[in-house]
Amino acid sequence: xxxxxxxxxxxxxxxxxxxxxxxxxxxxxxxxxxxxxxxxxxxxxxxxxxxxxxxxxxxxxxxxxxxxxxxxxxxxxxxxxxxxxxxxxxxxxxxxxxxxxxxxxxxxxxxxxxxxxxxxxxxxxxxxxxxxxxxxxxxxxxxxxxxxxxxxxxxxxxxxxxxxxxxx
Numbered sequence: 001x002x003x004x005x006x007x008x009x010x011x012x013x014x015x016x017x018x019x020x021x022x023x024x025x026x027x028x029x030x031x032x033x034x035x036x037x038x039x040x041x042x043x044x045x046x047x048x049x050x051x052x053x054x055x056x057x058x059x060x061x062x063x064x065x066x067x068x069x070x071x072x073x074x075x076x077x078x079x080x081x082x083x084x085x086x087x088x089x090x091x092x093x094x095x096x097x098x099x100x101x102x103x104x105x106x107x108x109x110x111x112x113x114x115x116x117x118x119x120x121x122x123x124x125x126x127x128x129x130x131x132x133x134x135x136x137x138x139x140x141x142x143x144x145x146x147x148x149x150x151x152x153x154x155x156x157x158x159x160x161x162x163x164x165x166x167x168x
Contacts, residue, residue, distance in 0.1 A: 013060050020100045023092030028075035030067045033060025037103045043112030048074025087120040109133040
């Protein structure tokens with residue numbers, strides 16, 4: 001017979017949170033659950049990671065949810081220099097979070113502006129991305145991907161799915 005205490009421990013989600021030194025900004029992160037890491041990038045700029053909770057919390061039963069507040073958003077540092085709010089800096093922040101958490105690869109889900117950021121991260125770090133999930137992003141971002149190692153999947157509707165090619 002299973003005790004209530006051991007049953008509760010099996011269903012409890014592992015939660016970690018804190019701040020890391022991003023690329024010139026303190027970045028807040030939170031992880032929930034265990035399993036394949038799923039990075040959730042919020043819309044905005046100006047929104048925060050709570051946009052995904054509680055709706056996506058059930059995914060933490062099978063995935064390790066990795067949530068961040070992008071620079072200038074939520075609990076992350078707000079910078080006075082507007083030149084420090086670029087995709088390049090934000091991609092560097094994500095990479096620092098990945099390294100801090102010692103994650104080899106990530107599934108990346110980006111909503112709205114987070115979809116643009118997800119594509120920029122995948123274009124710069126294709127070997128770190130297991131897959132992309134893009135929700136409510138602006139079309140036309142394919143121009144940014146031209147010349148990168150990322151390509152639009154041939155069976156997808158134009159502008160909806162991107163994947164890193166296999167092989168060198």
